[in-house]
Amino acid sequence: MTPSEDTARSRGRLARRVGLRAVAGTVAILVPLALAGCSQAAPKVEDTYGGLPSYLPTAKAGTDGELVGSVTHPALTSEGDTVKVALPGGGTVRMTVTGPVVPGEGLPEQADITTCTWMLKLDDATRAVPIRLSDLTTLDQLGNVYRLNAVPGEKAPPTELQPGSSTTFELRTNMKVGEGLLRWAPGGSRIVASWDFEVEND
The missing domain is CATH 2.60.40.1240 (Immunoglobulin-like)
Structure with a gap:
């Protein structure tokens, strides 16, 4: 392999690395933005469980008593x-x-x-x-x-x-x-x- 061929191959590898880094950088920027957009679009969930079904018996006061x-x-x-x-x-x-x-x-x-x-x-x-x-x-x-x-x-x-x-x-x-x-x-x-x-x- 001639020096010129070796240089050309090294430049090709370097160009590919630069290209991959550019793509990775773009992905690193776009993914958080996309996730942020998704989180902003998610509906608000109430932090409650709602009432108990009416068919359940009502617990008497002092259930855990002596x-x-x-x-x-x-x-x-x-x-x-x-x-x-x-x-x-x-x-x-x-x-x-x-x-x-x-x-x-x-x-x-x-x-x-x-x-x-x-x-x-x-x-x-x-x-x-x-x-x-x-x-x-x-x-x-x-x-x-x-x-x-x-x-x-x-x-x-x-x-x-x-x-x-x-x-x-x-x-x-x-x-x-x-x-x-x-x-x-x-x-x-x-x-x-x-x-x-x-x-x-x-």
């Missing part, structure tokens, strides 16, 4: 929630259940049964409320019932809660990993409230 549990209408809620319990024989008391707390989370090998600890709080009693551990049980997803015990070394629950006072205590049992319910049947009668939970140790 549940009331009784022998005839037991409350079912989640751990961490409070239930106002209508006691058999009259009177009410509020009960809150949190937990369970389990040991050994994150270990490479997990047992099917683990130690579970709950915290219970009772307050706002309108009359003296007997507290018996035999009235509190847990139930796993297979229907197995577990008895609860006081936690060794921790404050034991009182035998009775007086009106206007409150108490907080921990209870413990060993139970199967999975879903469950903690249930209260004051006086050993029928269950008035249940708190659902999940035993997880992974």
